[in-house]
Amino acid sequence: MFHWLEKHPFFFAVAVFLVIAFAGLIEILPNFAQASRPVIGTAPYSTLELAGRHVYIKNSCNACHSQLVRPFKSETDRYGHYSLSGEYAYDRPFLWGSKRTGPDLMRVGNYRTTDWHENHMKSPTSVVPGSIMPAYAWMFTNKADIETAYAEQLTVAQFFSVPYNKPVPMKDGSTMEVKMGADLAEANKLALEQASLIAADMKDQDVKDAVANGQIPEIVALIAYMNSLK
Amino acid sequence: MENRPLEYDYTVAKMFMLTTILTGIVGMLIGVILAFELAFPELNTILGQGLAEYTNFSRLRPLHTDAVIFGFTLSGVFATWYYVGQRVLKVSMAESGFLMFIGKLHFILYVVGVAAVIFSLLAGVTTSKEYAEFEWPIDIAIVVVWVLFGISIFGLIGIRREKSLYISVWYYIATFLGIAMLYLFNNMEIPTILGANGIGEAGFGNWWHSVSMYAGTNDALVQWWYGHNAVAFGFTVPIVAMIYYFLPKESGQAIYSYKLSLLSFWGLMFVYLWAGGHHLLFSTVPDWMQTMGSIFSIILILPSWGSAINMLLTMKGEWQQVAASPLIKFMVLGSTFYMFSTLEGPIQAIKSVNAIAHFTDWIVGHVHDGVLGWVGFMIMAALYHMSPRVFKKEIYSKSLMAAQFWIQTLGVVLYFTSMWIAGITQGMMWRAHDEFGNLAYSFIDTVTVLHPYYTIRGVGGLLYLVGFLMFAYNIYKTMTSGRRVEESELQSASPMGA
Numbered sequence: 160m161f162h163w164l165e166k167h168p169f170f171f172a173v174a175v176f177l178v179i180a181f182a183g184l185i186e187i188l189p190n191f192a193q194a195s196r197p198v199i200g201t202a203p204y205s206t207l208e209l210a211g212r213h214v215y216i217k218n219s220c221n222a223c224h225s226q227l228v229r230p231f232k233s234e235t236d237r238y239g240h241y242s243l244s245g246e247y248a249y250d251r252p253f254l255w256g257s258k259r260t261g262p263d264l265m266r267v268g269n270y271r272t273t274d275w276h277e278n279h280m281k282s283p284t285s286v287v288p289g290s291i292m293p294a295y296a297w298m299f300t301n302k303a304d305i306e307t308a309y310a311e312q313l314t315v316a317q318f319f320s321v322p323y324n325k326p327v328p329m330k331d332g333s334t335m336e337v338k339m340g341a342d343l344a345e346a347n348k349l350a351l352e353q354a355s356l357i358a359a360d361m362k363d364q365d366v367k368d369a370v371a372n373g374q375i376p377e378i379v380a381l382i383a384y385m386n387s388l389k
Numbered sequence: 390m391e392n393r394p395l396e397y398d399y400t401v402a403k404m405f406m407l408t409t410i411l412t413g414i415v416g417m418l419i420g421v422i423l424a425f426e427l428a429f430p431e432l433n434t435i436l437g438q439g440l441a442e443y444t445n446f447s448r449l450r451p452l453h454t455d456a457v458i459f460g461f462t463l464s465g466v467f468a469t470w471y472y473v474g475q476r477v478l479k480v481s482m483a484e485s486g487f488l489m490f491i492g493k494l495h496f497i498l499y500v501v502g503v504a505a506v507i508f509s510l511l512a513g514v515t516t517s518k519e520y521a522e523f524e525w526p527i528d529i530a531i532v533v534v535w536v537l538f539g540i541s542i543f544g545l546i547g548i549r550r551e552k553s554l555y556i557s558v559w560y561y562i563a564t565f566l567g568i569a570m571l572y573l574f575n576n577m578e579i580p581t582i583l584g585a586n587g588i589g590e591a592g593f594g595n596w597w598h599s600v601s602m603y604a605g606t607n608d609a610l611v612q613w614w615y616g617h618n619a620v621a622f623g624f625t626v627p628i629v630a631m632i633y634y635f636l637p638k639e640s641g642q643a644i645y646s647y648k649l650s651l652l653s654f655w656g657l658m659f660v661y662l663w664a665g666g667h668h669l670l671f672s673t674v675p676d677w678m679q680t681m682g683s684i685f686s687i688i689l690i691l692p693s694w695g696s697a698i699n700m701l702l703t704m705k706g707e708w709q710q711v712a713a714s715p716l717i718k719f720m721v722l723g724s725t726f727y728m729f730s731t732l733e734g735p736i737q738a739i740k741s742v743n744a745i746a747h748f749t750d751w752i753v754g755h756v757h758d759g760v761l762g763w764v765g766f767m768i769m770a771a772l773y774h775m776s777p778r779v780f781k782k783e784i785y786s787k788s789l790m791a792a793q794f795w796i797q798t799l800g801v802v803l804y805f806t807s808m809w810i811a812g813i814t815q816g817m818m819w820r821a822h823d824e825f826g827n828l829a830y831s832f833i834d835t836v837t838v839l840h841p842y843y844t845i846r847g848v849g850g851l852l853y854l855v856g857f858l859m860f861a862y863n864i865y866k867t868m869t870s871g872r873r874v875e876e877s878e879l880q881s882a883s884p885m886g887a
Contacts, residue, residue, distance in 0.1 A: 161651055165554045168546045168562070175559075175658055176566050182662035183574070186678055187614055191607055217513035219447040225748055229671040233820035236828050244673035247605025252517050255609055255672065259748035260427070262832040289837040293426075293433035297442045307594030313584030314600050341587055 198245030200330040203312075203321050203337045204387065207350040207375070210308035211384025214298065214377045215254070223260035223292070226253075226388070239266040249321060261292055268389040273360040276382045281363075295378075299366055303380035309346040312339045347373075354379045357386075397475045398483035399779045401492035405468035406772055406779070408496075410861045412460025412503065413765075417857055419453040421850045428843035443511055451522045452510045457760065458520055458623060460503055465768035466564065466627040467499070467538065472775050473557055473634045474542065478549035488544045495537040502530045514597060518612050520619050521575050524597045528576045535572070539565050556650050560630030563658060567622030575615035577602035606673045617665035624764050626657070628727075629696050631771045636700055636720050639774050640710055645702035653695030660689050667738035670747065679740070686738030693731035700724040715791040719770035722798065726762025730755065745820070750839070750846075751812025758805040761797070761853055769860050776864055777879055782871030789863050797856035803849030811842035 164171045204212060215221070228234050230241040242265055247253055271279075275286060280298060283290040315321040316339065323339035340346030351370070357379050358370040366376050426432045426446045434441045442448060471492060475481055482489050505527050509515070515522040523531065542565055546558070554562075578599035585591035601608050637644055644650060666674065666682020701724055704710065710717045733755050737746045746752060773790065777783055784790065818838065821829035 161655075162553075165559070166552050168543065168554060171554065171559070172543075172562055172566060175563050176570070178655065178658045179563070179567055179662050180570060181659070183570075183614060186663065186666070186681065187610055190610060190675060190678070216515060216517040218445070219450055219513075219515065219517065221517055222447050222450040227672055229744070229747075231671070231744065231820065233822065233828065236822075237819075237832070242673050244606045247609075247673065250605045251601040251603070251608065253605050253608040253612070254517060257519060257668070257748070258750075258753065260836070287833050289833050291427060291430045291836060293430060293441070293445050293447075295445075296438060304594060307581065307598050310581040310584045310593035310598065311600050313586050313591070313593070314579055314581045315584075317584055318579055319604070342590060343586075343593060 196245055197248035197327075198243050199328045201246050201248055202327045202329075202335060203249045203315075203323055205337055205349070205353060205383070206305060206308050206312060206339065206346050207303070207353045207380050207383045208387045209311055209384075210303040210305050210350065210375070211377075211380035211382065211387075212254075213304060213308060213311075214381045215384060216252075218295065218298075220264075221254045221256040223256075223258060225256035225259050225263045226265040227255040228263055228265050234263070238263045239269055249315075251315065251319075264385070264388055266389055268386045271385065273357055273382050273386065274362070276385055277361050277363065277378070280378055280381070298377040298381060299363060301377045302369075303350075303375045303377045305347055305350045305375060305380075306343065308350075308380075309340060309343060312346075350375060350380075353383055357382050395475075395479065395481050396483065397472075397481050398489070399472060399775075400489070401482065401496055402468050402471035402775065403779055404493075404496045405464050405471060405499075406775065406864075408500065408503070409461060409464035409468050409768065409772065410864065412456055412464055413857055414854075414861060416453060416456030416461050417850070417854045419449055419456060421847065421854050423449055423453055424843065424847035424850045428840060428847050442513075448511065448513060451515060451519075452507065454520060455506055455510065455522060458619070459506065462623055462627075462760075462764055462768065464499075465631075465771065466561075466623075467495070469627075469631050469634075469768075469771050469775070470538075470542065470561055472779065473630070474545050474561070477551065477555040477557055477634065478545055479551040480545060480549050482545075485544070485548060488541060488548075491537055491540050491544065495534060495541060498530065498534050498537065502527065502534055505530065509597075516576075516578070516599065516601070518575065518601075518608075519616050521572070521612070521615060523576075525576075525578055525580055525599045526597055528572075528578075531572065535565070535569055539569070555634070556644070556654070557630040557634040559654055560626050560633065563654075564622050564627040564630065567618060567626065571615045571618050571622065575611050609669060609672065610674050610678070613668035614662070614665040617668055618662055620759075621657075621661040624760060625661075625693075625727075628764050628767045629653075629657075631767050632696075632700055632720060632724065635767075635771050635774050636703055636717075636724075639714070639716055639720070639770075640704060640707055642703050642705075642707055645699050645705065649695050649699045653692040653699065656692030656695065657689075660685055660692060664689050664738065667743065670738075670740055670743045683738050683740055683743075686735045690731060690735050694728055697724045697728040697731070715787060715794050716770055716773050718791075718794050719766045719773070722794075723763050723766035723770065726758055726766065726801070730759035730763060733758070745816035746812060749812035749816045750808045750842070751816070754805045754808025754812060757808070758801060761801045761804060765853070765857075766797070769857075772860075772864060776867050777871075777874055778876055780868050780871070781873060781875065782867050783874045785863050785866035785871050789859055793856040793859040793863070796859070797853050800849045800852030800854075800856060803852065804846055807842040807845035807849065811839045811846070814838060814842075 228238045228241045279286045280295045282294050283292040316323045326334035326336055340349055354370050354375045358367050369376050433445050436444050578601050580599045582592050582596050603611050663685035666678045667686045670679050711721050815835045818830045818835040823829045
């Protein structure tokens with residue numbers, strides 16, 4: 160059979176393809192129906208948080224920070240509850256990372272504050288002596304891209320039925336609603352409202368002034384995203 | 390005239406040899422910069438605060454991986470295909486104007502794609518998925534380049550004179566099919582300009598931005614099915630294709646066993662795809678997939694070692710060549726690193742080992758003993774073998790080649806030993822508890838302790854880069870000032886003939 164295949168390239172290629180596609184069919188497809196349901200307490204990202212997530216991705220934070228707490232005592236002691244599949248239901252793309260040069264960030268919102276992040280991003284060694292993380296000074300001047308974040312919200316709401324403007328169940332039995340702007344102006348307004356709350360906790364005068372003038376520096380969006388990770 | 394040897398046309402092979410060397414230098418240089426940035430963080434702002442955004446570790450890291458994967462390695466794969474393909478199929482590119490056109494178009498679009506990748510990654514345009522960072526417009530360009538590669542392969546096969554496909558061709562076909570399938574499925578994404586709001590407005594934001602078709606755990610599953618097998622079909626399969634051609638050619642020895650090559654080929658094809666799950670151990674993907682990933686990773690030793698043993702036994706009775714020829718040294722040590730790396734990987738895929746190794750520098754070390762020791766050595770060996778035949782010039786300096794071999798070997802050894810120690814140290818410190826059950830170390834303790842190993846790794850990488858520059862110089866001098874030589878004068882006693 161093999162000799163025959165080696166003389167018939169078309170059938171050879173078909174045979175190779177079947178052999179390599181087999182694993183994907185068995186391993187991946189069956190999981191698709193069930194794995195993406197959100198657990199209770201998981202809400203979609205707000206416009207500003209999503210813009211912050213884009214800042215996180217743009218700077219490849221995931222190259223050094225994971226977002227996956229493994230079920231070991233040493234990890235739950237350090238980072239909190241181990242990760243559940245449904246907690247990632249709104250993560251497109253997933254940001255588990257493959258290397259922990261720095262600590263896991265899956266639940267960083269539980270134990271770091273806006274103030275801490277501001278100092279840390281400006282000068283990591285000022286809060287973590289010995290840190291090898293570089294400073295991210297440009298995030299204090301570059302502006303966050305609210306428009307693209309809004310476009311992404313619209314896309315996921317439309318194509319994947321992500322529940323914006325709909326009640327989402329919370330752990331205490333209540334519900335919450337993550338608002339998405341009906342148009343770009345409202346999306347900007349919502350983002351700015353959330354940004355103002357964060358800027359109020361920050362010290363950098365330029366950032367405060369920018370937000371007061373209706374502009375949102377990348378750092379504000381990033382902190383909004385960090386604070387949402389719980 | 391029937392028996393006159395064919396005149397092969399290496400125009401396209403030469404073009405890809407050039408990009409192999411250029412992207413190799415760029416990718417490895419960035420790698421060395423990154424290595425030293427981890428050891429000495431002040432290097433992150435080496436070009437000043439104004440450019441810090443572009444010299445920063447995190448911004449450069451995807452550029453390093455993609456430059457060496459899609460630049461250096463893929464160029465090497467293409468360069469060798471446009472050389473090996475003609476010779477084992479007994480047909481010249483010059484015989485088909487169409488295939489020549491496709492080959493050149495393939496090269497031009499490839500260069501455009503590489504340039505787009507470099508600029509977009511520097512600008513921070515990325516999807517964040519490892520080795521699939523490109524946004525949808527570049528994805529489409531990559532698919533076009535890949536289809537052209539496929540047309541080249543199957544076009545040349547279509548007009549071949551040698552009816553039986555040589556082993557190398559099997560592997561090139563598998564490379565084409567495997568990457569095509571994986572890349573398409575992993576990059577399923579929806580451009581966000583399509584998102585419309587309640588009043589029908591659409592087209593907001595950056596037109597190149599997209600959102601993955603898969604969410605969370607599913608996205609991770611598809612990504613590592615891709616990520617692991619991009620390694621398979623980019624770093625293993627086409628490199629095995631190369632060694633099956635170049636080792637017999639250079640040594641004049643016939644392949645040790647046809648049956649072993651059959652077993653390793655079909656075994657590799659079947660087993661490799663399953664092993665992707667070992668990137669997701671202890672994650673939120675279902676347990677049975679993690680276990681399958683572990684088990685198949687162990688089984689993967691068989692076909693991997695099958696190829697490597699086949700190569701080493703090909704040298705049976707001719708081991709004096711290893712001492713005499715630096716080119717054979719590269720290939721034999723390459724096979725050895727392949728064995729080493731394909732044993733190390735499965736060990737790391739065992740759940741209890743993975744609990745310590747995952748997320749640490751040991752993984753980085755594993756990747757690099759594979760790519761530096763196996764992929765890099767084999768591609769350089771291939772180009773060294775091709776150069777006299779393509780440029781019709783004798784290799785400029787064999788002693789330079791030998792010196793390069795030892796410098797790079799030392800570099801690889803420094804690299805993986807330091808990363809072993811770093812990874813296991815960090816993994817053990819993360820999990821250490823004191824007598825009261827509290828964590829023994831804060832995270833930063835596990836970072837500062839790595840400084841000496843990061844420094845050694847940087848030196849190892851630098852040595853490898855120096856060796857690569859020697860390689861580039863040697864090839865350049867071969868082209869420009871080597872002694873003219875005809876193919877018939879070169880040692881080539883292989884049963885494959887010319």
